[in-house]
Amino acid sequence: MDVVERLWTRATAEAPLPPGVLAGAAVVALLVVATPALWRPARTVVTIAHEGAHGLAALAAGRRLSGIRLHSDTSGLTVSRGRPTGPGMVLTCAAGYPGPALFGLGAAALLATGHAAGVLWAVLALLALLLLQIRNFYGLWAVLVTGAVVAGVTAWLPPAGQAAFAAAVTWFLLLAAPRTVLELQRARRRRTAPDSDADQLARLTGLPALGWVGLFLLLDAGALALAGSWLLLP
Template sequence: MDLLERLWTRATAEAPLPPAVVAGAAVVALVVVASPALWRPTRTAVTIAHEGAHGLAALATGRRLAGIRLHSDTSGLTVSAGRPTGPGMVLTCAAGYLGPALFGLGAAALLATGHAVGVLWAVLALLALLLLQIRNFFGLWAVLATGAVVAGVTAWLPAEGQAAFAAAVTWFLLLAAPRTVLELQSARRRRRAPDSDADQLARLTGLPALLWVGLFLLVDVAALALAAWWLLPR
């Protein structure tokens, strides 16, 4: 019980997060997302959030999660069992491209209330849950490596450093989400993604795939704008 109390105290501790640090973290995240050299090795983190969102949506809608795979080309696959059509399947399929932005928005809410350190502990908890569903070696390595980085930050950096890292992670998710949607549409335009989430949703609902791409982008940009309203000085 003492250990749990200490962990809870650390996870809920408030950490100073000056506006300049928040803005600096946003700039760092933007550079990472905009730079091809940096985007490629960090994109797997977005795939982790994408597939994790599929998995959470599957469980929330009563489907049985059968496993998650992450691949070295930054793609992924989440398999769930249940009705092949219907609202549960639609929500599960739609969650992927919305997940990183919504995770980022939730993290921004914690930052805005002074609980930046809690962002990192929430990430660790979600990674631990995801690890139980990973079904391939690369996915196992990717989740463990990501968790090790976050755990190292919580163990070795002071509260101010943890808060700055949490802000960078938050902005990275928020900025990366729209980019992945633009990449999706680019792949669709070149006919390289016939079974993308948007195309699966089109088959499930009868609505055009381009409409789903537009919805993904709208929600992701709205999440980014709302987080910026909460976090950036005005």
């Protein structure tokens, strides 16, 4: 019980972030997203969030989650069992691209209330749940490495360092989400992604795939704007 209490105390500790640190973390995240050499390896983190969102949506819709795969080309696959059509399948399929932005929005809510440590512990908890569903070696490696980095930050960095890292992760998810939607549309325009989430949703709902791409982009941009107002505006 003492260990649980200590962990809970650390996870719920408050550490308000100065505006300068929040702005600096945003700049760092933007550089990662905008620099090809940095974006390529960092994009795996977005794929983890994307596939995790598919998995959570599948469970929320009452579907049975069969497994998640992450690939070295930064693609992924989440398999669930249930009706092949209907609202549950639509929700599951639609959750991927807004997922990273919504995770970032939740993290921003914690940061805005001074619970930066809570962001890191929430990430660790979600990664642990995801690990149970990983079905390939690369996915296992990616989740374990990501979890090890976050665990190392919580174990060895002082509270100020943890808060700055949590802010950078939050901004990265918020800024990366719109870029992945633009990449999706670029792949669709080149006809290299015929079975993308947007195309599957078009077949499920009748709404054109471009409409789904626009909806994804709108949700991601809205999450970024809302989180920015929480973190940067007085």
